[in-house]
Amino acid sequence: MGKLEQDFADYRARMNERVLAEDNRVIKRVYSVDSLAYAEDGSLPKQTRELLGLVASLVLRCDDCVRYHLVEARAVGSNRKEIVEAMSIGLVVGGTIVIPHLRRAVEFLDDLDGQAG
Numbered sequence: 001m002g003k004l005e006q007d008f009a010d011y012r013a014r015m016n017e018r019v020l021a022e023d024n025r026v027i028k029r030v031y032s033v034d035s036l037a038y039a040e041d042g043s044l045p046k047q048t049r050e051l052l053g054l055v056a057s058l059v060l061r062c063d064d065c066v067r068y069h070l071v072e073a074r075a076v077g078s079n080r081k082e083i084v085e086a087m088s089i090g091l092v093v094g095g096t097i098v099i100p101h102l103r104r105a106v107e108f109l110d111d112l113d114g115q116a117g
Helices: 003-021 025-039 046-060 063-075 080-094 096-112
Strands: none
Touching: 003 025, 003 063, 003 096, 025 046, 046 063, 046 080, 046 096, 063 080, 063 096, 080 096
16 A cells, blocks of 8 residues: 555544544435445446546545545556546546646556556
């Protein structure tokens, strides 16, 4: 696991625990729906859903979401070419404002691949 991935995983786990400790029904339900959307294959395979989540996250400019979907896309077998192609769709849909997020996504993907940035 690369440093960026480890830092992200640690932060995400720690803060999800804190958020869920607030014991708010709405927060818990949204977390549950999010998990259900990506948990297993449905009409679309999980790999496709993760790539769709990646595209949407780029368009919405959510770096945490992009990182999450990069990790998950890798975990379900997406290769770098598939991931970069998906990100290119996000760039086309989102426009040039997505470029800074694309840069950070490639840096994180390099970390996942064990490449120096």
